[in-house]
Every structure is written in C-alpha cells, then in structure tokens.
Amino acid sequence: MKRVLAVTALVLVLISCNKNNKVIEAAEEIPVTVEVDRYDKAFFESKPADLPKLKAQYPYFFPPTVSDTVLVEKMTNPLWRQLYQEVEKRYDNFDIEKEGIENVFKYIKYYYPKTKIPKVVTVIQDMDADYKTIYSEEKNMLIISLELYLGKTHKFYEYPEYMKNTFEPAQMMPDVVESFAFYKVKPPMDREFLSQMIYAGKKLYLKDALLPNTSDEDKICYSTEQLKWCEENDVDVWRYFVEEKALYNTDPKLIQRFIAPAPFSKFGKDNDNTTPPRIATWIGWQIVREFMENNNVPMQKMLIMDAKEIFQQSKYKPTK
Structure with missing residues (x-):
C-alpha cells in the first residue's frame, strides 16, 4: 500500500512539473516590451x-x-x-x-x-x-x-x-x-482570521505563478532560516490556531500578531522572538497551494473564490 501511495505521489509530481514546464515555455514566447x-x-x-x-x-x-x-x-x-x-x-x-x-x-x-x-x-x-x-x-x-x-x-x-x-x-x-x-485577488467579505490568512496566501500564490524562477524566500521576504522554521513547525502552528479557535475569530489583534509586518509572530510565548513574522501568511500560502494541487481549478478563478470553500477543498492538515 505504501509503495502504491509513493508511486502515485511521484506520478502527480511529474505531471505537475510537466504542466509547469509547458506554462513556462508558452509564457516565455509571449513578446513583451516595456517603456x-x-x-x-x-x-x-x-x-x-x-x-x-x-x-x-x-x-x-x-x-x-x-x-x-x-x-x-x-x-x-x-x-x-x-x-x-x-x-x-x-x-x-x-x-x-x-x-x-x-x-x-x-x-x-x-x-x-x-x-x-x-x-x-x-x-x-x-x-x-x-x-x-x-x-x-x-x-x-x-x-x-x-x-x-x-x-x-x-x-x-x-x-x-x-x-x-x-x-x-x-x-x-x-x-x-x-x-x-x-486588481486580481478578491478581498475577503468578512473579518475572520481564516479569510485574511487565505487572502494573503492567494497573493503569494500569484507570485508562484508570475515569478516561477524566484525563490520562496524572496516571494515572502523571509530568510532561509525563517522559511525552514515554518516548514519544521507548521504542525505546531496549525495546532495553536485550531486550539485557540482562531480560524473563525474576527479579533483584529490576530492580524497584528500573525499577518501584519512585524519583527516576529506573537504567540504569547517566551521564545516568540525566534519565530518568523507573518506566520499566518505562510500558512495561508500552503492552504492555497494544497487547494490548487488537489483541485482542477484555474488560478484566475481561485483568486476570487470564497476562503472557506478553498479551505474545505484544500484538505489542508500539516503532518510531521
């Protein structure tokens, strides 16, 4: 069973890479000159x-x-x-x-x-x-x-x-x-933390599409160490948001703590100053990426979709 899952995952990765290569080839052929x-x-x-x-x-x-x-x-x-x-x-x-x-x-x-x-x-x-x-x-x-x-x-x-x-x-x-x-990413119609998180994630996904040769670090303005921290601690961060019932909370302080520019994210822990800033922005990015990987939806449509629909269909659940 594990072998079947591994083979399936490999096939999906190869299909994704082939699709991305076709997009890059087609885009690079488009003549553009800016003044x-x-x-x-x-x-x-x-x-x-x-x-x-x-x-x-x-x-x-x-x-x-x-x-x-x-x-x-x-x-x-x-x-x-x-x-x-x-x-x-x-x-x-x-x-x-x-x-x-x-x-x-x-x-x-x-x-x-x-x-x-x-x-x-x-x-x-x-x-x-x-x-x-x-x-x-x-x-x-x-x-x-x-x-x-x-x-x-x-x-x-x-x-x-x-x-x-x-x-x-x-x-x-x-x-x-x-x-x-x-002009292309529809702002959320509500103030829920999840909506704000996915809104930020949509904008980062647009960078994935329009800047395919740019590093994730430059897209989100993180250092390599900050990006690594996110990848190694996503399970704990997600558990914190769920246990604190933050996802559907409308408290604007959540945006200040986890989305707005800052020196670090604010969990209320002694080691907060070791965390990357805007951690919910990174989480929102991963949710959107998961949605696009698991659903056959054009990016242009995704950018105007409701956040809850994206979240539910993304099946996002980070695991160690």
Whole structure:
C-alpha cells in the first residue's frame, strides 16, 4: 500500500512539473516590451527654471496642493541630491530590472491576455515603505520608487530591521506582482482570521505563478532560516490556531500578531522572538497551494473564490 501511495505521489509530481514546464515555455514566447521613463533622472537633473516643462511632461506628479517652493527645495536640497546620487549608483543602468519587469508581464499576459503592458515610471518619492510600487490599471502605469530598493544595509534606512529586509533589490519584482494583485485577488467579505490568512496566501500564490524562477524566500521576504522554521513547525502552528479557535475569530489583534509586518509572530510565548513574522501568511500560502494541487481549478478563478470553500477543498492538515 505504501509503495502504491509513493508511486502515485511521484506520478502527480511529474505531471505537475510537466504542466509547469509547458506554462513556462508558452509564457516565455509571449513578446513583451516595456517603456521605462526615468522621472527620477528628469526631476533631479533639471533646474528650478525647468519646472514648467516638467509639469507639462509629468502632470500626474504635480498636484496643485504642492507649491513650487516645496518642489524647488526637493530639487536643490543637498540631502535629496545625495539620495539621488545613491540611486544613480545602483540604478543608473536599469536594463536588468527592465528585463525582469518584462518577464513578469509575459506571465501576466499568459494568464490575463487582455492586460495592457503598462508604462514603467521610476521615481524617488518620500521613503514611504507603503508605496514602493504602484500599479494603476486605469492609467496603465507602473510606478517604482527606486530609493526603497538600495539594499537593507544602506545608510539612509532608519527603519526597524524587519522592514529593512524589504528594501533589497530582489524584492522589486515580488512587489510588482503584489501591486498587480490588487486588481486580481478578491478581498475577503468578512473579518475572520481564516479569510485574511487565505487572502494573503492567494497573493503569494500569484507570485508562484508570475515569478516561477524566484525563490520562496524572496516571494515572502523571509530568510532561509525563517522559511525552514515554518516548514519544521507548521504542525505546531496549525495546532495553536485550531486550539485557540482562531480560524473563525474576527479579533483584529490576530492580524497584528500573525499577518501584519512585524519583527516576529506573537504567540504569547517566551521564545516568540525566534519565530518568523507573518506566520499566518505562510500558512495561508500552503492552504492555497494544497487547494490548487488537489483541485482542477484555474488560478484566475481561485483568486476570487470564497476562503472557506478553498479551505474545505484544500484538505489542508500539516503532518510531521
């Protein structure tokens, strides 16, 4: 019996690998060329007298509430100019990143053929970690804030360590997919912890599909050690959620403890600081993966399905 199960599992793995290879081959054949507009260069290489020309060329970056005085200050301030120089050191040549974005949109076009290829605009904004990349389907534009991809050890980053990890260049393509997911992953209609968990898992599964050559560590922004911890402790984590009756609980503190960005997950144990952050996000990812493995459902449909239906049909139950 064990031999039969082992053979069956091997056959399923081979079928899955063959299917993935066909997707990769088909996606890589899709022609995609993105236009990159270096607004960061245009702004910081201009003089105050050039502001009217810049406003005419980039009206969406000049809201009427921002005065010319503020703009001139940013353009000429030594600290801002130093930041621009640091961005230039890393991204003067944007060819590798451009190729990465084109590859992402090859897969987007494979799964969503009607998607238009956006214009890519690079900027230097205000060091706002909540807006590292912005994808706008309405404006057909992808905005990337380059000052937030200089590497976690950069001297300009006065952030907690767990946030600095998100500023690695390797996070740029996962962030692009995250911003695209806003249009394709249906938010939960309720506040239950399970729904929030699977919502996060859906977005990570979209990264599986659109970034097939990216490591799981980079998709979820974990270290290798953090990912290993999740894989070795998933049974205990799941037991904790079940025993604490967390799955259908609507307490927003659960999101803060187990889904929101943080230095670690908060179980209320003495060794919490050894746990990876956002552990429920990882669990949600595994539930969605199990669902897709056990059900013949297109990814596009899964992304808008009800969380409870996904959970029930996933048959998720981690075992040692």
